[in-house]
Amino acid sequence: MTDSGWLQAYLLVGALLFVCGALCMATKRNAIGILMGVELVLNGATVNFVAFASFNPAFQIEGQIFALFVIVLAAAEAAVALAIVLNFYNNHTTVDVDTAEELKG
Amino acid sequence: MDSPYSLLFWPLAALIAVSAIAMVVTQNIVRAATWLLFTLAGVAGIFFLLGADFVGATQLLVYVGGTLVLVVFGVMLTAQGPFISMKIGAGEWAIAATVGIGFFSVLAYALINFNLEIPSTPTQATAPAPSLTDPQQAAAKPPRSLAPSIVLGTALLGFESATPVEPLTGVQNVPASLVSPGVPNATPSGLPRPPRLRTRMAYLLPFEIVSVHLLVVLIGAAYLARSKRRRGVTP
Numbered sequence: 001m002t003d004s005g006w007l008q009a010y011l012l013v014g015a016l017l018f019v020c021g022a023l024c025m026a027t028k029r030n031a032i033g034i035l036m037g038v039e040l041v042l043n044g045a046t047v048n049f050v051a052f053a054s055f056n057p058a059f060q061i062e063g064q065i066f067a068l069f070v071i072v073l074a075a076a077e078a079a080v081a082l083a084i085v086l087n088f089y090n091n092h093t094t095v096d097v098d099t100a101e102e103l104k105g
Numbered sequence: 106m107d108s109p110y111s112l113l114f115w116p117l118a119a120l121i122a123v124s125a126i127a128m129v130v131t132q133n134i135v136r137a138a139t140w141l142l143f144t145l146a147g148v149a150g151i152f153f154l155l156g157a158d159f160v161g162a163t164q165l166l167v168y169v170g171g172t173l174v175l176v177v178f179g180v181m182l183t184a185q186g187p188f189i190s191m192k193i194g195a196g197e198w199a200i201a202a203t204v205g206i207g208f209f210s211v212l213a214y215a216l217i218n219f220n221l222e223i224p225s226t227p228t229q230a231t232a233p234a235p236s237l238t239d240p241q242q243a244a245a246k247p248p249r250s251l252a253p254s255i256v257l258g259t260a261l262l263g264f265e266s267a268t269p270v271e272p273l274t275g276v277q278n279v280p281a282s283l284v285s286p287g288v289p290n291a292t293p294s295g296l297p298r299p300p301r302l303r304t305r306m307a308y309l310l311p312f313e314i315v316s317v318h319l320l321v322v323l324i325g326a327a328y329l330a331r332s333k334r335r336r337g338v339t340p
Contacts, residue, residue, distance in 0.1 A: 020125035076322035083329035
């Protein structure tokens with residue numbers, strides 16, 4: 001395989017992760033399942049960053065640094081979102097997102 | 106297809122694909138967490154394969170060791186009652202599958218038909234991914250001969266040695282105020298050097314922003330998830 005063929009293979013893996021994460025966010029009714037979908041989407045983006053960086057030597061540092069930032073921010077996002085989910089569970093005794101309708105207009 | 110590289114890549118890709126799809130399909134949240142574990146570990150392997158050792162190690166430490174444990178704790182703290190059903194109907198599954206397959210088809214079509222032009226360098230022509238341990242490549246590319254973690258660390262701390270020496274491709278018409286001073290505008294051969302956008306600060310400011318962001322998130326999460334006293338109970 002050529003270089004661009006390998007790059008396409010990596011990007012396909014990233015695209016698959018992205019699609020699975022988006023589907024996970026859309027189909028799960030458990031709030032924690034939605035969180036896992038977000039993690040998958042972010043991982044797909046990270047794979048794209050690192051793959052592009054690895055195949056373009058001018059951007060080798062940039063891609064890896066942005067991948068690191070994405071990982072760190074994903075961890076922060078998971079912490080805050082889990083705190084919100086725990087609060088929601090304390091108030092509603094469920095994590096079904098379909099029951100969160102107080103803000104419905 | 107005939108190298109140990111593909112022997113490593115395709116099993117990893119298959120592991121990622123199978124566990125990601127299984128995570129979407131499964132209804133049990135604990136099983137979804139387990140499939141997520143395999144997906145994240147496979148992505149870490151992909152990072153190692155791409156030559157990004159430090160990012161792969163960080164993925165293992167932060168994601169598999171931290172975030173996933175956090176998610177599992179969330180699952181345990183929000184235990185499901187036996188009569189709470191969170192399944193979705195067959196019609197919704199059909200819609201989701203259609204949308205997902207269509208979405209992935211669009212992405213794959215765009216990827217395969219888009220002409221990805223990789224700048225051809227002598228080190229890239231033979232190896233699919235740059236290996237930083239190969240002495241020949243290290244000799245050919247002096248700034249990349251360091252370990253990737255050292256390069257990343259110097260970039261995050263803002264040292265000038267972290268700025269790449271290769272000219273940027275695809276950047277044109279950069280205003281003169283953005284080009285870092287001290288860089289000669291012409292190569293010794295007389296050709297005009299493409300303008301570069303790197304500054305001396307490298308990634309020190311984003312690093313600091315992320316640090317403060319993590320502190321704020323720590324305080325905010327602890328505040329949100331604190332245990333409240335029930336009403337009527339005297340403190």
